Amino acid sequence: MTATASEISYIDYETFLSPSFSPHAFASTLITSTNDPSDPTVDLTTPLSRVLFDLQEIDTHIHTLTTTSSLPLLTYTSRSHTASTSLLAAITAQTTALNAAYTRLSQSILTRSEPATQLITTVTNLHTTTSLLRELGRALVLARQLEIQLAESPTPMIRAAHSVVELRKLLAANAASMDGIDLATDLHRLIVTPAESALVARSRETLGSFSLLPTATAGGTAFALDPAVVAEGQRPAVTAALQTLQLLQGGSGLAGTIQALLNTQVTASIALLTRALTALTMLDRTLVEVAARCRTLVAVEEMLAGVGLAAEVLSELDTGALSTSFFRSVAAGWEPRVREVVARGGTNARILRTGREKLREGVRGCVLKGLGDEGRGEFEVAVMVGAVGSLGR
Known part of the structure; x- marks a missing residue:
């Protein structure tokens, strides 16, 4: 150990270097160790002198170290400065190259992306519109088919019911995209709902009119008791009515x-x-x-x-x-x-x-x-x- 180190060895470096060091606790300890607790007066001269002495000793030690080690410190500082300058130059060159590359990309890609994005948006909107028009066209075909089926005899009620169900599903599946389109609203209000009501009413009427009640004849009373002999013109209509009600x-x-x-x-x-x-x-x-x-x-x-x-x-x-x-x-x-x-x-x-x-x-x-x-x-x-x-x- 050098003479300078031995002269200041009485300083408790462990206390000052501890992460839990508290200047308030340290000062309190100095005051209580240099004063009588029963004395109503407190003498701060002694603890203050001790602290100032310690600071002077540490300052002297730092001065001694920096004086004796000035050349190595200056050499280290010079080397660090040179390394930092080289690193900064390299980073600056990379940053300049990156900015130049970004500028080229902006001119060759980003500038062209805006019209491309507009084109994609236009194509997407056209596709959505085309799909919507196609679904509306299908709905119109179904609606026309339904009108023709309703105008026919009661037997094709099942086909008309299937058309109502399909048209109803089509409109429901596209309800969000067709919202606000008067044609879709009119199809539902003027075609689907009245057709469904008409088919249900016709089916109930067919069932209500079906009967095997006796009919009066000249010789008495006669009626068909076996369903197998129900007139073919009546059985298909009743069967169709049952299936229509089931569908709707x-x-x-x-x-x-x-x-x-x-x-x-x-x-x-x-x-x-x-x-x-x-x-x-x-x-x-x-x-x-x-x-x-x-x-x-x-x-x-x-x-x-x-x-x-x-x-x-x-x-x-x-x-x-x-x-x-x-x-x-x-x-x-x-x-x-x-x-x-x-x-x-x-x-x-x-x-x-x-x-x-x-x-x-x-x-x-x-x-x-x-x-x-x-x-x-x-x-x-x-x-x-x-x-x-x-x-x-």
Whole structure:
């Protein structure tokens, strides 16, 4: 160790070089170590002198080091300055080359990119417009095709329904791009919506007019009980109506129409049977008509099965068969009417009680004829016969 280093070795360099060094804590330690804590006066001369002495010693040491090492320090500084100058020159040259390259790129590429971008935008807009016009053209073709189909006979209703569905999907798929185009709005408002309403109304009318009710003849009463013999001109129209409703309104919409048809047949049958209770001469003809109304529903169910819609519709209606729902509902509505007649008494009540077995047989025959299937009908027969249970055994 040199003489200079030994002279200042008493300085605690570790304390001053510590990252956690605090001048406030160091000053507090100097003051408390050079003063009596019980003395009310504080003497700062001694700690201040010590600090100043330490600073003077460190300054002297720094001066000594710089004086003895001035040549190496100047040599190091000169070399650093030369290296920095060379590095700056190299960076400046690279920066100049980079700026020149950027200028060339701006002139050869960026300047040309603006018209290219405008061209791409123009082509994109033209493509979008062309696609939109193509879709509008398809929509117009479909709309014209739909008008022609609606003008034809009821049989092509299915084709018209398919056209409505396709046109509706096309307009929905392009709703965003066609927003604000009057033609698209008019197609939906003036073509799609009225056509759909017309097809639904025509289909419901076709179903409502379909019937296997008896027709009066010169020799009595006759009617078709077997759906297989329904006129070919009527069966295709009914089948088309069922499929049309399925396409336009889905399973629930078709089921709702079938439910309305079922309710109509049930209401009419209850009214006929109730009226026959007070005009017994009409009872046989009434039972024939009730059977025919059931056969109408059986025929509709068979047509549903023929186009694969029976399972879905029956599931929507929560029933195993339309005929079962028919007789169950008829029995539920007729039974209170029978009890009323019996409760009122009189000639009709006596005649009904006297001929109750014949009435039960007539009801049984009505159910079996309505079902048209000798292998089933126990439940339906029991329900309908139970409706006249108030007549006694």
